[in-house]
Amino acid sequence: MPINANDRRIRRVVILGGGTAGWMTAAALSASFERRIAITLLESEEIGTVGVGEATIPTIHWFNELVGLDEAEFLRATKATFKLGIEFVGWRRPGHRYFHPFGQYGAALPGVAFHHRWLKARRDGLDVALADLSLATRLAAENRFAKPQGEARSILSTLGYAYHFDAALYARHLRGHAEARGATRVEGKLARVERHEGGRIAALHTERGERIAGELFVDCSGFRALLIGGEMGAGFEDWSHWLPCDRAVAVPSARVGETTPYTRSTVRPAGWQWRIPLQHRTGNGYVYCSRYLSDDEAAATLLANLDGEALAEPRHLRFVAGTRRTPWVGNVVAIGLSSGFLEPLESTSIHLIQSGIAKLLTLFPDADLDPALAERFNTLFSADMDGIKDFLILHYHANAGHEEPLWRAVRDMPLPETLVAREAQYRRSGRLILGPEELFRDASWLAVLNGQGLEAEDYNPLADALDPATNVAQVRQVAEVVARAAPTLPRHDEALAAILGHPVG
């Protein structure tokens, strides 16, 4: 007898937690399954959310399109600004600055990758910095913004962008979309978890006595990891020996002047400070290592380094860098902080949420919960986390001239072998060794390797096939096109106001 697929489909998904992760999951599932699945989300206002997380990376466009967000409406609802990348202040050494842009360096020319052309041109005497080959970097420096457009030969096609937004407003916006598509929200605290005999979860019970049954449970309970850790016992791999910062203090400040289309990350004695411009305020925080700094000192340093008046009391947060190697166990899938955490240096947490959601959609199980799907999910998630981890460590480790204990410790610490190999290969041959699934691609690694002061001693020999004078002229021409294009593009606030339909502020 043919098996009726409908009989084995999952019918009820239960999400525990209504932070960014919970509502992103609810919005994505409700948009994708169109009421074929009942989605129930349990959250507790009393417990609240982590309440930070304002900077994103360009993969956010995939998610917003999946959910069907209109960009102008989303920008208005979340008080968002555009983001062209991150400015790193004092990371290589005190007083130094560099920019990690979204998008590409140079131009799309056939043959060897553009950065090898640049490395060769420099060997042949061209004095053009990497930053001069990135339109996004130039726009950020001039406080201008444009979206990528045009055919591959246009310099505008090399741009990439993301957003800064108010994470609480984003979650609220997504909640509206999810509820409009049938997702149900239950207010209350989890009291106990009911298990099937085989160990899978059958239902969540709230303190008020509701029973929320399902076949699949998504754990979006944040650092508490109540289902994946508490119930299913998935272990946590601690990476604090590589990423020792374990606290943050955050405070919003009044907006001053024009909004900037980039995040700023400034080195401080025991960590670094973020500055994230929104339409109505600026988000600030000091991420630090509690071994070297007290919470009070961190708050005082943050408050002394704001560019506008503080709008609230500083909020303190604690975390441990690390991951779960099995974020999917049985019928529980962890998405968000419950699955692991990497500090916000490259704004990767919201990306990891959406990448978890994408994997869950691709591998969405039937009620029999084929273990091969969980295994695949866990392998892919680990690869995501490992690649990002190496990239973050690079920022810390490649520093010179900082003599505070944190900065000496991270400079001298043993590195993951994968990062040692990547750095060595770049120094030796200018090559970037990346796995096919890695989030950060050539342009990002190049920006940070170069920005942190690692010099490539050679380039891909393929570039020797280029005529040296022609190559030098082509690379110089790209820098000239970038310099000419930037002043013709709108200021960031103008570009934003044109889409919002009203002035920024």
Ligand SMILES: Cc1cc2nc3c(=O)[nH]c(=O)nc-3n(C[C@H](O)[C@H](O)[C@H](O)COP(=O)(O)OP(=O)(O)OC[C@H]3O[C@@H](n4cnc5c(N)ncnc54)[C@H](O)[C@@H]3O)c2cc1C
């Ligand atoms: C200092 C810092 C800065 C950050 N900056 C960025 C950034 O710039 N960009 C970025 O992408 N990410 C950033 N992040 C990460 C980002 O904040 C999170 O990834 C994101 O907010 C998702 O959190 P979450 O939804 O997993 O958890 P939470 O926001 O903690 O939500 C957990 C939910 O679970 C519910 N819950 C918990 N226990 C119970 C219970 N017993 N009963 C019922 N409900 C319960 C809570 O009520 C809440 O709704 C940052 C994180 C930190 C710590």
